[in-house]
Amino acid sequence: GIQVEQSPPDLILQEGANSTLRCNFSDSVNNLQWFHQNPWGQLINLFYIPSGTKQNGRLSATTVATERYSLLYISSSQTTDSGVYFCAVELTGGGNKLTFGTGTQLKVEL
Amino acid sequence: NAGVTQTPKFQVLKTGQSMTLQCAQDMNHEYMSWYRQDPGMGLRLIHYSVGAGITDQGEVPNGYNVSRSTTEDFPLRLLSAAPSQTSVYFCASRRLSTGQGYQFFGPGTRLTVL
Numbered sequence: 503g504i505q506v507e508q509s510p511p512d513l514i515l516q517e518g519a520n521s522t523l524r525c526n527f528s529d530s531v532n533n534l535q536w537f538h539q540n541p542w543g544q545l546i547n548l549f550y551i552p553s554g555t556k557q558n559g560r561l562s563a564t565t566v567a568t569e570r571y572s573l574l575y576i577s578s579s580q581t582t583d584s585g586v587y588f589c590a591v592e593l594t595g596g597g598n599k600l601t602f603g604t605g606t607q608l609k610v611e612l
Numbered sequence: 613n614a615g616v617t618q619t620p621k622f623q624v625l626k627t628g629q630s631m632t633l634q635c636a637q638d639m640n641h642e643y644m645s646w647y648r649q650d651p652g653m654g655l656r657l658i659h660y661s662v663g664a665g666i667t668d669q670g671e672v673p674n675g676y677n678v679s680r681s682t683t684e685d686f687p688l689r690l691l692s693a694a695p696s697q698t699s700v701y702f703c704a705s706r707r708l709s710t711g712q713g714y715q716f717f718g719p720g721t722r723l724t725v726l
Contacts, residue, residue, distance in 0.1 A: 503671075506654075533713045545702065545717040552713075588654060590715070598643060598662055598708065599670060600715060602654035 504529050504593050506603035514609045515579050523574040523606045525589030533592035533600065534565050536574050540585045548574070548587075579610045613638050618703050618718035625693040625725045633688040633721050635703030641716075642708045644686040648672065648699040649720075655702060661686055662708060693725045 505528040515521055527534075536548040549556050549563040551572065556563055560579075565572040576583055586605040592598065619634045637644065645660035647670075657670030661680040675697060677689040686705075690697060700722050706715040 535713065535715060537715075537717075543700065543720055545720075547714050547716065550714045590655075592713075597668070598660060599657055600645070601657070601671075602647075604652075604654045 504531075504591060504596065504601050506589060506591055506601055508587075508589055508603040508606050510606060511604070512607045512609075514611065517580060517610055517612050519579050519610075520575070520577045521579060521608070523576070523587050523589075523608075525572040525574070525591075525603055527570050527572075527589075527591045529570070530594040531567065531570075531591040532594045532596075533590075534572055535590050535600070536563055536572070537588045537590065538583075538585055539588065539605070545588075576608075579608075581610045581612065584608055584610050615639065616703055616705055616716050616718035618701075618721050620721060621719065623721060623723050625690075625723065627694060627725060629693050630689070630691050631693065633690075633701055633703075633723075635686045635688065635718060636684050637686075637703075637705040637716070638684065639705060639716070640683060641705035642683070644680065644703065644705045645670070646676070646678065646686070646688045647702045647704065648697075649702060650699050658688065658701075690723075695725045697723065698725045699723060 507526045553567045562575045589603045616637045646658040647655040659678040661667045703718040
């Protein structure tokens, strides 16, 4: 099956810092999403981005499908950004199965 | 819209007991799925459905059954609970149309099997 690797596994930032989270995947995909799981366990979709670049406030994401990676940028981080960030992908022709990476645990400190 | 709802929020079972986790969505999404999340791991797909009457297995289907009699509901059944099924269970839904792939998750059910 498809392999989804996220890096770094853990990240600690001071409030106001910027960060880049990476997602590598092993095969061609037709669906890639980024999710944030907050400290209360709720999963929130951030981006649907199988290719190209999108921005939403302080967050932006870029997927380079031909090179099989996606990046999530967090600028001017806030304590509310803490939690786990997951990348999830669906193989082209993969039967509608969204496979998750193991996530990046982010902690933003004052 | 309520989005994706799950009941119960918490459940404790004894080994061998059976139960059904409920999931419903009001967004008319074709696709629904169940995941489990264990500590330190990502979400693993248990079962999924692309429409009423159609279900298929995911990555970790053993010990779980599903059915999809309506577009709105997708219950997950544990026939004989085992301690290895202690986990947090998430239900999700999305459209299948190209470019409409945002997946929405329910709040989760925390299950403990003693």
